[in-house]
Amino acid sequence: MDSIADVFVTLVVILAMVLSKFTSFNVDAWGGFAVGLFVLYMGGQSLRETASPLIGQKPETEFVERVRDIVLERPCVRGVHDIVVHDYGHGVRYVTLDVEVPGDLSVTDIHDEIDFAEHQLRKQLGCKAAIHMDPVMEDTERLHGVRETLADLMSSRFPEFELQDIRIVEQEPKDKLVFEVDVPMEQIDQEEALRKELKALAENALPEYSIRVILDHTYV
DSSP: OOOHHHHHHHHHHHHHHHHHTTSSOOHHHHHHHHHHHHHHHHHHHHHHHHHHHHHHHOOHHHHHHHHHHHHHHHHOOOEEEEEEEOOOSSOOEEEEEEEEEEESHHHHHHHHHHHHHHHHHHHHHOOEEEEEEEEEEOHHHHHHHHHHHHHHHHHOOOOOOOEEEEEEEEOOOOOOEEEEEEEEEEGGGGHEEEEEEEHHHHHHHTTTTTEEEOOOOOOO
């Protein structure tokens, strides 16, 4: 864009110099006026290109899916969620996301896998990434039953929500059940009411647990 502006301004100056030799018309003034209009137009174009990423805009679905696919290629990654793309314009992107990994793996092994995933995102998509690890329990019969119960609740009452992390913490007098739900951004203003309703539904269906509900929001 800068090159186009330079070429245009140079052409106007040369044209004004040549025409002023053959006419008494104030070519310089009109040439300056044309340059001014062109500068305003180019400034508007630059503003449109940079303002949206800085203010915030929804990333392309294809880009988000590529991020998900690249990270899921790692053997230890069981799931990916909470992908947030920070776009600063001119191809500068920073991605944050959460990955679900087995809770019985060593921190060193998981760290190596996550490092490799971040390297692949930088190599293939040209973006920097920060990946948060969510350790998850192995899918035991007990956890499987809890997941099915919660999934049925969600599908009947909140089909647009996505059930994510589920974990059971052993404690007295009742084990704690913690689960995370992804809520569309359109309902962000109802967060507290939604949390209370989800907790009440879970307590009614799974009275043997102490319930904690974590709400997150879809940014893509």
